[in-house]
Amino acid sequence: MSKFGTLVMGPAGAGKSTFCSALIQHLQNTKRPCFYVNLDPAAEDFAFEPDLDIKDLISLQDVMEEMSLGPNGGLIYCFEFLMENLDFLTDPLEQVTEDYLIVFDMPGQIELYTHVPILPGLVKTLMHGSLNMRMCAAYLLEATFVIDRPKFFSGTLSAMSAMMMLEMPHINILSKMDLVKGQVAKRDLKRFVDVDADLIDDDPARKVATEAEQKQYVDPASPHSLMNGASFHKLNKAVAELIDGFSMVSFLKLDVQDEHSLGAVLSYIDDAIQFHESQEPREPKEFDADNDA
Numbered sequence: 001m002s003k004f005g006t007l008v009m010g011p012a013g014a015g016k017s018t019f020c021s022a023l024i025q026h027l028q029n030t031k032r033p034c035f036y037v038n039l040d041p042a043a044e045d046f047a048f049e050p051d052l053d054i055k056d057l058i059s060l061q062d063v064m065e066e067m068s069l070g071p072n073g074g075l076i077y078c079f080e081f082l083m084e085n086l087d088f089l090t091d092p093l094e095q096v097t098e099d100y101l102i103v104f105d106m107p108g109q110i111e112l113y114t115h116v117p118i119l120p121g122l123v124k125t126l127m128h129g130s131l132n133m134r135m136c137a138a139y140l141l142e143a144t145f146v147i148d149r150p151k152f153f154s155g156t157l158s159a160m161s162a163m164m165m166l167e168m169p170h171i172n173i174l175s176k177m178d179l180v181k182g183q184v185a186k187r188d189l190k191r192f193v194d195v196d197a198d199l200i201d202d203d204p205a206r207k208v209a210t211e212a213e214q215k216q217y218v219d220p221a222s223p224h225s226l227m228n229g230a231s232f233h234k235l236n237k238a239v240a241e242l243i244d245g246f247s248m249v250s251f252l253k254l255d256v257q258d259e260h261s262l263g264a265v266l267s268y269i270d271d272a273i274q275f276h277e278s279q280e281p282r283e284p285k286e287f288d289a290d291n292d293a
């Protein structure tokens with residue numbers, strides 16, 4: 001029997017916990033069971049009480065106080081501790097049946113997704129251990145990033161970094177769409193959703209380098225050369241072309257207030273983990289003449 005889950009990831013404040021709550025509410029509205037796992041050892045307030053909370057194993061506050069660590073070092077310590085005590089996570093998940101969607105709410109420290117090798121180990125255990133969980137990553141990036149194009153591509157690289165680290169089905173999501181409504185034309189938004197490298201050239205905020213600035217740029221091979229606006233632009237364009245040329249990243253738009261938007265994101269998650277293909281066909285409910293009258 002398989003289990004099904006999604007890891008909700010992304011930078012600090014991207015809207016992960018808000019999305020988890022909205023998704024749980026949507027699952028409840030559509031009569032689907034859900035198991036909510038909080039893996040953020042610093043999270044405090046929840047719209048839905050987690051079914052499993054890493055804070056019952058270890059809390060970031062305690063680690064920082066007792067180990068004299070800062071918030072980022074403390075978080076890594078918490079995850080290393082979780083990896084040494086994986087039964088805390090796997091035992092309760094053993095009981096979860098295949099009709100459930102298991103939603104993992106992750107912390108926002110970006111290093112977890114970029115270069116610390118803890119998450120790949122955790123994902124391997126969940127997917128390839130006895131739980132046999134089919135999982136996908138839901139990586140959130142705040143939609144306001146589209147206002148600043150180099151920042152958008154930088155955020156896209158962080159999503160790619162997580163994709164490369166985790167080697168699991170991956171869905172990228174532009175969260176907080178309500179914040180850019182009316183600010184970005186639909187036509188322009190399309191070019192962020194299916195990433196278009198020309199966004200870098202068309203950037204209305206782009207400062208064109210003066211002739212003097214162009215000359216300032218010396219030798220790219222020299223460690224003492226300073227990159228100026230023109231050379232940063234070339235670098236940004238090359239990165240954007242790489243993303244565009246290989247169709248490596250595209251985004252779904254998410255407005256947590258909109259049930260259709262949540263439903264659309266959920267259907268991508270379901271497809272990625274092949275949720276519906278593995279469900280037993282349900283018996284249609286018996287017709288109850290008394291109640292239906």
Ligand SMILES: Nc1nc2c(ncn2[C@@H]2O[C@H](COP(=O)(O)OP(=O)(O)OP(=O)(O)O)[C@@H](O)[C@H]2O)c(=O)[nH]1
Binds near residue numbers: 014015107177
């Ligand atoms: N306008 C708007 N605000 C949002 C939305 N989602 C989240 N927020 C706000 O953004 C802030 C961060 O939201 P969270 O859901 O806590 O973000 P997070 O990614 O879980 O944050 P960390 O766990 O701290 O990394 C909160 O103030 C939310 O109210 C959204 O869709 N629209």
Ligand SMILES: [Mg+2]
Binds near residue numbers: 040
């Ligand atoms: Mg959160």
